[in-house]
Amino acid sequence: MKTAITFFLCFASVVASAQGIVGQWKTIDDETGKPKSIVEIYKKGDAYFGKVVKLFREPNEDQDPICKECDDDRKNQEILGMEIIRDLVQDGKEFEDGTILDPAKGSVYDCKLWVDEKNPDKLNVRGYLYFIYRTQYWVRVK
Numbered sequence: 001m002k003t004a005i006t007f008f009l010c011f012a013s014v015v016a017s018a019q020g021i022v023g024q025w026k027t028i029d030d031e032t033g034k035p036k037s038i039v040e041i042y043k044k045g046d047a048y049f050g051k052v053v054k055l056f057r058e059p060n061e062d063q064d065p066i067c068k069e070c071d072d073d074r075k076n077q078e079i080l081g082m083e084i085i086r087d088l089v090q091d092g093k094e095f096e097d098g099t100i101l102d103p104a105k106g107s108v109y110d111c112k113l114w115v116d117e118k119n120p121d122k123l124n125v126r127g128y129l130y131f132i133y134r135t136q137y138w139v140r141v142k
Helices: 002-019
Strands: 023-028 035-044 047-055 083-091 094-102 107-115 122-129 132-140
Touching: 035 083, 047 094, 083 107, 094 122
Parallel strands: none
Antiparallel strands: 023 035, 023 132, 035 047, 047 083, 083 094, 094 107, 107 122, 122 132
């Protein structure tokens, strides 16, 4: 009986942490503090992906922008609906070894995500190139 309870608790904790990043997250511009988009993170197979499901655009901005600067399969594709996070794998409480695209620059960075331990509605999103990195904070959409 103790083995069954232990197994259940371990399984439940793995499922809970995996579900920690699954859902919709509001991206915040780290320069202006304004919301930029909503990204939906989902699991496909053994990996996690994220796509843009909503854009927050100023009236004077292009309301349906495309990724002109991208140089991979996303070149000249609409940003709305675009998969910007690819191939993250879970390693404990972190999700890593994937990539994230900055559609404004067309740049692809290595990526790591983790839910803030003190605030489960805050997602740390780190994009990095070698030893240089930048971390943004996204907010869970309820």
